Amino acid sequence: MDQKQFRLVHDEQPDRHVVYIKGELDLAAAEQFQRTVEPLAGDASKPLVLRLEDLTYIDSTGIGMFVALLKTRHQLGAPFAIENVPPKVRRLFDLTGVSYFFSEMNDASERIGGQS
């Protein structure tokens, strides 16, 4: 399996949407990401969780889309979490200052954990 190939796997569980983001999330992958994840972001009835353990590349394109999702979910008052962030992705989150927003969300993910 090509580690770089961008893939999304949507796992709709009874109590939440989980989206596994795999490979390289770059400008070429942006449209596919938005097409899949935006409708889920609009569903306030369930928490939305992005799982990043197999994400091998991200830049400001992907970070920007995560921040946009966070804003959407925040406006809807709906839980949102980003989980299993690989170290090199975490580093970019830290550098750009978005870790702060995503760590706030991790409180939400604990709540999600409590519900499941």
Add this chain to the structure above:
Amino acid sequence: MKEHETIVQLSIPADAQFLDIVRLTLYGLAAKMGFSYEEIEDMKVAVSEACNNVVLHAYNGRSGDIHLRFEMSADALSIVIKDEGKGFDYKRATKQAASLSGKPLQDVKVGGLGLFLMKALMDDVRVTTKGGTEVRLTKFRHRGEGEHAHECISPSSVQEQA
């Protein structure tokens, strides 16, 4: 031009589907020079950010190319990303280029993040706008630091291999 510099050039259409080719090329050249995994990952993001700006802003939907020039010298790798388009407004972006740290969520705008990342991840960033935009990103080799240093391939040996 500096002496003992090896140049590799690559031109791609200003289309996002070719950006992975840029990262693969960069990876190959930087690994040959002995840069660490982390340094290479940093450069991949910085170079992609410069290319993203060309794809999104340079040609206004018309077709055009991105010209990349990898300048490998004994102590540094410089990557020059050039287009012949109307140009990304780097002056304006420079004013916005900042970390989002400490801002309230509703005030967060991701517009300046690309340039911010280029500056944070590279040792030197120079932008020239004249008949298009030219971004020059440089990463110095920090010899003697880190365990990878003894595995460095000298530029002359790279030349011999080429």
